[in-house]
Amino acid sequence: MKKVVTFGEIMLRLAPEGFKRFSQANSFEVVYGGGESNVAVSLANYGIPVDFVTRLPKNDIGECALMEMRKRNVGTEHVVFGGDRLGIYFLETGAVSRGSKVVYDRAHSAMSEIQPGMVDWESVFDGADWFHWTGITPAISQGAADACLEAVEIADKMGLTISTDLNYRAKLWKYGKEPQEIMPQLVSHCDIILGNEEDAQKHFGIHPEGLDVHKSGHDVTAEAFLSVCQQMMKKFPNAKKVITTLRGSISASHNTWAGVMYDGKTMFKSDTYQITHIVDRVGGGDSFMGGLIYGLKTWPDNDQKALDFAVAASCLKHTILGDANLVTVSEVEKLMGGDASGRVSR
Secondary structure (H helix, E strand, O other): OOEEEEEOOOEEEEEOOOOOOHHHOOOOEEEEEOHHHHHHHHHHHOOOOEEEEOEEOOOHHHHHHHHHHHHOOOEOOOOEEOOOOOOEEEEEOOEOOEOOEEEEEOOOOOHHHOOOOOOOHHHHOOOEEEEEEEOOHHHHOHHHHHHHHHHHHHHHHOOOEEEEEOOOOOOOOOOOOOHHHHHHHHHOOOOEEEOOHHHHHHHHOOOOOOOOOOOOHHHOOHHHHHHHHHHHHHHOOOOOEEEEEEEEEOOOOOEEEEEEEEOOOOEEEOOOEEEOOOOOOOOHHHHHHHHHHHHHHHOOOOHHHHHHHHHHHHHHHOOOOOOOOOOOHHHHHHHHOOOOOOOOOO
């Protein structure tokens, strides 16, 4: 199977232990992760050859991030070096009625200062058939947006399948451009588009009729997103599939989880999972995307199975501490088969 390439920023995550607030913390747990690196780790766990492309500072912290990718069997030979620092984000994990909180410290990071021409994309894409990026990368700086555009244009020219997770981040987009000025040109090259109702609204002004994303809770339905999918395909005629996750947030500790995929004719819907004791929901969307890429590459003629695999994989991610989804294909298929018992495997 040909390789997948992902492109984006990996960061140092610092979190108080357990469910402590920032003001209670005397120490922080260290994790390395980011949207596109998380997807790469998922794919590597499933046996898919994958390269992660980023820009890292040439110092000990940058080396630690690189080591994290290498130990997960993610290819790093096309990582470029430069800049002074690795981006950081602080995570306060919520519980019950208190939501989680993220504080970014990523200004002037090595990745935010990347420029077109720093990555030899034709060399990167040699032997690859899939390129994945997210809306986080063009949100961090103009240089990152320009480098991302360079990548998608070359990937498109070389005939790769291109996927994106729109991933709107309200705390980013601080360099003077609005998402509507940057994202449409990038997304126009994409074959596979993943995004929720907020992503579609913030990036393109597209929204589901009669749905308030903050009040809908666990009443969100697949039917509510059909109009979003249709509008997305009309706006981006190159898109072959539009996908969204359906997260019902009953509380910070209890979510419902499902997904839908539209191919222009058929709306596929997964089963709905009850995730009643969330360990870590950060990276949930990334784990879905990793599962979806695996599913679409493994079962190209079975969109329902690909969607079911993605939803089950991301359901399991909510039980794992850290950014990345550290599960195997057999574990995902076990849950797909209906075994959610959590019994000890001996």
